[in-house]
Amino acid sequence: MHWPDEAACVRFAFALAEALQTQPPLRDARLELDGPLGAGKTTFVRHLLRALGVTGRIKSPTYAVVEPYELQLPDGQQLAVSHFDFYRFDDPREWTDAGFREIYTAPGLKVAEWASKAAPQMPPPDLRLVLEPQADDSRQVQALACSELGRQWLACVEVKA
Template sequence: MHLAAILETELPWPDEAAAQSSAEKLAAALLPSPNALIELHGPLGAGKTTFTRLLLRALGVQGRIKSPSYAVMESYELPSGGVASHFDFYRFGDPREWEDAGFRDVFAAPGLKVCEWPEKAAGQLPPPDLQLFIELLPDDSRRVRAVGVPRLVEALS
């Protein structure tokens, strides 16, 4: 992310339909060949994996979309061509595990990378194109702060 080109906006997600709408808008901005790093921040149960599933569906991924909690990474072929990789770094105890897992090549290649718990790989990831900070509110709705490159943040607005 280039410091001169960062936008920020706040999105209300009163329900899953609102999250789905955001996922569909983001997918439209990413197509035809998604190539971005998206970081998802938020506590357990905030909806990071749900949002990733909604985004992958909006990009045309068919079949089962698994949580990468144990595998750390799940990859999906996109119908438009290219690959989307979903990462969950929750179980990392040390950011160097990212390097040990061999992810440098994955991140160097084109494609969509969606990362849950990116802070667990601190200092290893390239600069993100979009960060979503998902806050779980007492009424089970979400408030999302989107920070990133203008074309992606504007797509969510």
């Protein structure tokens, strides 16, 4: 995909949010984002979480490593969302040492930036986005479905595009 500007990022985030909400099971969903500094990973996650209904401040988890959120689903149930940023990891084993396996096995949506820094320890994602900034400030985005759920999300997003 090509995102010529932030508005394209917003459109994709909102389309993906709709797909996430219509294609169960969101309760055990994993999304990974990779790309260099300044690629727009956190910006995309902020738009996605806003589209999913997160209110209030959406912080970058660069220093905290994980920021938790709660979503109110249309059926009235609560959904835990964990936004990770593994930028500061020097060794993938830090993921296990930090106790993140428990969060990843608990119900909820997991969104991880810099996932490649912890990838050998983490369960595979449903969807992986790789963002590459271009010289004209646009973004080239590669979307990789890594599960049947991820394929369903991408099929829904493509219909919206």
